[in-house]
Amino acid sequence: MNEKLDLAISQRLKTAQSIIVASHVRPDGDAVGSILGLGLALQQAGKAVQMVLSDGVPAAFRHLPGSSQVVKRASIQYDMSVVVDCSDLERVGGALNGVARPDLTVDHHITNLDFGVINLVDPGAVATCAILAKHLPGWGFPITPPVASALLTGLVSDTLGFRTSNMTPEALRLAAFLMEGGADLPELYQRALASHSFTALRYWGQGLSHLQREGRLVWTSLTLADRVVAEYYGNDDADLVNILSTIEEADVAVIFVEQKNTRVKISWRSQPGVDVSRIAVRFGGGGHPAASGAEIMGEMEVVQAQVLEATRSLLK
Numbered sequence: 001m002n003e004k005l006d007l008a009i010s011q012r013l014k015t016a017q018s019i020i021v022a023s024h025v026r027p028d029g030d031a032v033g034s035i036l037g038l039g040l041a042l043q044q045a046g047k048a049v050q051m052v053l054s055d056g057v058p059a060a061f062r063h064l065p066g067s068s069q070v071v072k073r074a075s076i077q078y079d080m081s082v083v084v085d086c087s088d089l090e091r092v093g094g095a096l097n098g099v100a101r102p103d104l105t106v107d108h109h110i111t112n113l114d115f116g117v118i119n120l121v122d123p124g125a126v127a128t129c130a131i132l133a134k135h136l137p138g139w140g141f142p143i144t145p146p147v148a149s150a151l152l153t154g155l156v157s158d159t160l161g162f163r164t165s166n167m168t169p170e171a172l173r174l175a176a177f178l179m180e181g182g183a184d185l186p187e188l189y190q191r192a193l194a195s196h197s198f199t200a201l202r203y204w205g206q207g208l209s210h211l212q213r214e215g216r217l218v219w220t221s222l223t224l225a226d227r228v229v230a231e232y233y234g235n236d237d238a239d240l241v242n243i244l245s246t247i248e249e250a251d252v253a254v255i256f257v258e259q260k261n262t263r264v265k266i267s268w269r270s271q272p273g274v275d276v277s278r279i280a281v282r283f284g285g286g287g288h289p290a291a292s293g294a295e296i297m298g299e300m301e302v303v304q305a306q307v308l309e310a311t312r313s314l315l316k
Helices: 003-015 029-044 128-139 145-158 169-180 185-194 198-209 224-230 240-244 277-282 300-315
Strands: 018-022 048-052 080-084 104-107 118-121 212-214 217-222 252-259 263-270 291-297
Touching: 003 104, 003 118, 003 128, 018 029, 029 048, 029 080, 029 128, 029 145, 104 128, 128 145, 128 169, 145 169, 145 185, 198 217, 198 224, 198 240, 217 240, 217 300, 240 252, 240 263, 252 300, 263 277, 263 300, 277 291, 277 300, 291 300
Parallel strands: 018 048, 018 080, 080 104, 104 118, 217 252
Antiparallel strands: 212 217, 252 263, 263 291
């Protein structure tokens, strides 16, 4: 990042007194860690901060300090808006009450649309939390234990425990820096990646029972009826897609999750060398070369046929 951009961000954050920090719908560990890490750091500097996630904080991350402060819709007067870990404004959902252009975006998605007034986008970073861990001290906001715990959670979860293909020595050094700042890596790893609820595993069972394979492509689906059977009340896949990505015989894994109002959420995972973000962008989504997603209007069967055809074409 150039010094001019770094200085502009630092000055903007320091002069703002009331700040909204938001991230994307169906938040993952990087989204939650980013808003908490930045939000708590700003609060420690005396700022009035409201942290916003339109879908709220998932149960897996409610142990993090500050998670109880997160609201679903902005409700305060503010003089600065920040969106983290989000490639486009639409993915924020209704959290920002119709803000046309946030003052600052911080993100690591290669498909980011530079939709803020100031944009700090680093596709080479393993997580948005890694960007914040690297730059917060330079902006004048120290890394305290609660901030370190939030940021390390995002770093751990977005790299699936430091094992994604984009891992770097710098990311490991940042993890060590956050541990030195007071974050408990073993506990955060257990909470973010190793612990699952009974109903989530029942939900996985529904999805695994639908698993299909065609050459180097595997896919499955989760319907609204599957949620009822499993008594799982989230609108995500309970991280089943990351289990599919471990199948040895597959280069690409896809999961289709039926949503209300005739919509389907799609997640892709791929092995190095296969860029699934190209397909996600075609369907109005985005993400990373090895992990992308989209949400499409339509019936499950129709959406599945369209997406699988496009994915087959990529593999050819």
